[in-house]
Amino acid sequence: MITIFICDDNNKALLAYSKTILQIAKKHRLIIKIFEFMSGEELLFKMEDLKIVPDIIYLDIIMYSVNGIETANKLRELDCYAEIIFLTDSEDYVFESFDVNPTQYLLKNDTSNEKFERVFLQTVQLIQRKSTGKFLVESNTGLIAIPIKNILYFEIFKRKVTVHHDRDKTIDYYTTMKKIENQLIDKHFIRVHRSYVVNLQYIAKFRPNGLTLIDDTFIPIGITYSEKIKKSFMEYIYYSS
Secondary structure, three states: OEEEEEEOOOHHHHHHHHHHHHHHHHHOOOOEEEEEEOOHHHHHHHHHHHOOOOOEEEEOOOOOOOOHHHHHHHHHHOOOOOEEEEEEOOOOOHHHHHHHOOOEEEEHHHOOHHHHHHHHHHHHHHHHHHOOOEEEEEEOOEEEEEEHHHEEEEEEEOOEEEEEEOOOEEEEEEOOHHHHHHHOOOOOEEEEEOOEEEEHHHEEEEEOOEEEEOOOOEEEOOHHHHHHHHHHHHHHHHHHO
């Protein structure tokens, strides 16, 4: 599933772009979920409060109070690695926008439906390419690249993370759970406990208070994560079959 944020203080534009993206997704059989925001403040609050991690963010720039550039800067400060597409009426902020590494800068009045669709699909392809490959760990011995498909789960105690991979191997390093989750967007991993992030493909069985992986490792499930885990696992099984 691709999670999309659209932020524009013009409600008419907000609804129009949501409708367009839904039509494109249906046409290309993409599974998406859209969240709409009428201000940068609302977007930032919801993302932090609901712990939603977006894949693509469409941002208007000229908005009341906090503008799109300021919102994007704050997102990057929060370690949000989503693909940001500025969608605005003015080209005055093009060079300023480079600081947040946007995917595209589109002018509302100079973007045809065909171009909008092309940019959207290119961004989806970029996300899909990122979903495969290596997970980089900066350990005491240097930078280590682990094939993402070989990682069973992450375990964290305070800021020390243990990566369990290739059935019986581990690597320890220091980071935060939030950074791990952001690095694993759309890679079939899910947080199941405040101390664990698990690869969905290695779940073998659900138990009353946890789950068992295919190597018989037992992972506890936090009460607040239970329903989301089961839903995500069912979606993974359904769309992977």
